[in-house]
Amino acid sequence: MTGLLCIVVFFIASSWTDAAPPTSPSIVLIVADDLGYNDLGCLGGQIISPNLDRLAVEGIRLTNFYVAWSACTPSRGALLTGRYPQRNGISDMIRNEAPDYGHRYTAAQYAATFERIGGMDVRESTLANYLSDAGYRCGIYGKWDLGSLRRFLPTSRGFDDFYGFVNTGIDYYTHERYGVPSMFRNESPTVDDRGTYCTDLFLREALRFLDQQPSDQPYFLYLPFNAPHNSSSLDPKIRSTIQAPERFKAMYPEVAPTYRTTDRYRYGNPATVVTTEARRRDYAAAVTCMDDAIGQVISRIESRGQLDQTIVIFLSDNGGGGGSDNTPLRGKKSTMWEGGVRVPCLVRWPDGKLKPGQVNDQLLTSLEILPSLCSAADAEVPADVTLDGFDWWDTLRGDTESPRKSMFWKRQDRRGARVDDWKWVDMPDKDQSGLYRITDDIGESNDLSQQYPDVLADIQAKYRQWESEMQDAPPRGPFRDF
Numbered sequence: 001m002t003g004l005l006c007i008v009v010f011f012i013a014s015s016w017t018d019a020a021p022p023t024s025p026s027i028v029l030i031v032a033d034d035l036g037y038n039d040l041g042c043l044g045g046q047i048i049s050p051n052l053d054r055l056a057v058e059g060i061r062l063t064n065f066y067v068a069w070s071a072c073t074p075s076r077g078a079l080l081t082g083r084y085p086q087r088n089g090i091s092d093m094i095r096n097e098a099p100d101y102g103h104r105y106t107a108a109q110y111a112a113t114f115e116r117i118g119g120m121d122v123r124e125s126t127l128a129n130y131l132s133d134a135g136y137r138c139g140i141y142g143k144w145d146l147g148s149l150r151r152f153l154p155t156s157r158g159f160d161d162f163y164g165f166v167n168t169g170i171d172y173y174t175h176e177r178y179g180v181p182s183m184f185r186n187e188s189p190t191v192d193d194r195g196t197y198c199t200d201l202f203l204r205e206a207l208r209f210l211d212q213q214p215s216d217q218p219y220f221l222y223l224p225f226n227a228p229h230n231s232s233s234l235d236p237k238i239r240s241t242i243q244a245p246e247r248f249k250a251m252y253p254e255v256a257p258t259y260r261t262t263d264r265y266r267y268g269n270p271a272t273v274v275t276t277e278a279r280r281r282d283y284a285a286a287v288t289c290m291d292d293a294i295g296q297v298i299s300r301i302e303s304r305g306q307l308d309q310t311i312v313i314f315l316s317d318n319g320g321g322g323g324s325d326n327t328p329l330r331g332k333k334s335t336m337w338e339g340g341v342r343v344p345c346l347v348r349w350p351d352g353k354l355k356p357g358q359v360n361d362q363l364l365t366s367l368e369i370l371p372s373l374c375s376a377a378d379a380e381v382p383a384d385v386t387l388d389g390f391d392w393w394d395t396l397r398g399d400t401e402s403p404r405k406s407m408f409w410k411r412q413d414r415r416g417a418r419v420d421d422w423k424w425v426d427m428p429d430k431d432q433s434g435l436y437r438i439t440d441d442i443g444e445s446n447d448l449s450q451q452y453p454d455v456l457a458d459i460q461a462k463y464r465q466w467e468s469e470m471q472d473a474p475p476r477g478p479f480r481d482f
């Protein structure tokens with residue numbers, strides 16, 4: 001061995017063994033897809049989730065926590081930019097609707113569809129950009145959902161490493177969205193792992209990322225699972241459920257029958273679909289499998305002796321959909337009811353002086369996550385970037401009240417607002433609207449718009465003010481005309 005090589009080997013070896021721990025906390029941001037408000041053991045639900053329960057016992061559980069949109073894509077865009085969907089430009093879904101009616105694209109057709117060419121405006125910066133500039137190594141394993149062209153992919157948005165799917169939903173085994181392959185490794189599509197359950201793949205990649213991590217460098221591990229989103233398969237037997245491995249299904253009571261025939265299937269023909277009971281069982285199994293994967297990630301960090309220095313955040317990207325339990329909330333994914341936008345969130349960071357086992361009922365949102373993580377990481381957000389949230393650590397430590405007094409939602413014609421104790425919902429397409437004192441009526445059952453016209457007028461005025469602020473913000477693609 002030459003002298004130079006010896007020195008290099010010695011240097012690498014010492015960086016693994018003797019190096020000082022990083023001075024900034026590492027970050028693990030875990031996102032479940034369409035998890036119900038009541039769907040973890042620690043939330044009182046029936047689903048087996050010992051690892052997430054442990055996060056709740058050792059961390060803080062947020063019970064008054066909202067995401068910025070009631071479905072996948074804009075919720076993730078807002079999470080990663082710290083900006084309202086209407087400000088960062090991802091104010092609707094990046095997807096093709098035709099597969100919902102059974103259409104199969106040819107490759108040439110698909111290449112020209114919005115699902116393929118749409119993406120988050122390249123002028124937007126992500127949490128990974130800021131953390132990367134602060135010296136973090138950034139990896140994402142799971143659902144990206146912010147564009148599949150090279151300029152939109154995670155490796156163009158601050159991440160060093162990516163393995164996952166680019167679309168808004170997939171079949172858990174084929175990794176296709178309605179027949180279209182969706183899995184990528186960095187900038188390249190891959191079908192190498194076709195046939196393997198995707199939660200297992202994201203776990204495999206997350207562990208690889210951790211094992212390759214120099215012990216003296218902080219990291220950002222973004223782990224957005226597909227589970228427990230509905231399977232995006234054209235096969236009605238698969239599409240009507242949430243796929244899960246047999247060993248996790250076996251942890252729940254057997255259900256029979258598993259299938260039924262329906263003449264009201266979306267493609268217009270009678271179809272064999274999964275029964276409601278089987279769907280709930282499969283959903284639960286998919287959540288338990290995800291929980292198991294999260295447990296293995298936590299164990300690996302623990303075995304490196306760095307768990308208490310690491311910030312671990314878990315949330316759902318929107319309210320529960322099919323198979324979920326949103327009790328006691330009204331409505332589900334896609335709606336402006338609490339069941340669409342209020343989600344479970346857990347935060348663990350002992351070194352950040354977060355007391356274990358706390359339940360925090362302050363009004364907080366996913367817009368707070370980027371500023372909080374950048375603050376903890378000492379990562380700089382340029383002054384000309386308008387953020388819609390704030391650093392939440394003092395609120396989580398119980399030192400201050402949440403500065404947030406309002407939150408607004410817009411999904412096409414659907415509008416929603418939370419101002420102080422009140423919530424306003426307006427969904428003309430469903431002929432549903434109302435005003436609720438949410439702090440007394442979490443289930444949105446008692447419409448007070450007749451009794452409190454002044455409150456209604458005030459919340460609507462604040463909504464219009466927010467809408468006009470979004471309209472006046474520097475415009476971003478792809479949905480706006482500018």
Ligand SMILES: [Ca+2]
Binds near residue numbers: 071317
């Ligand atoms: Ca979702």
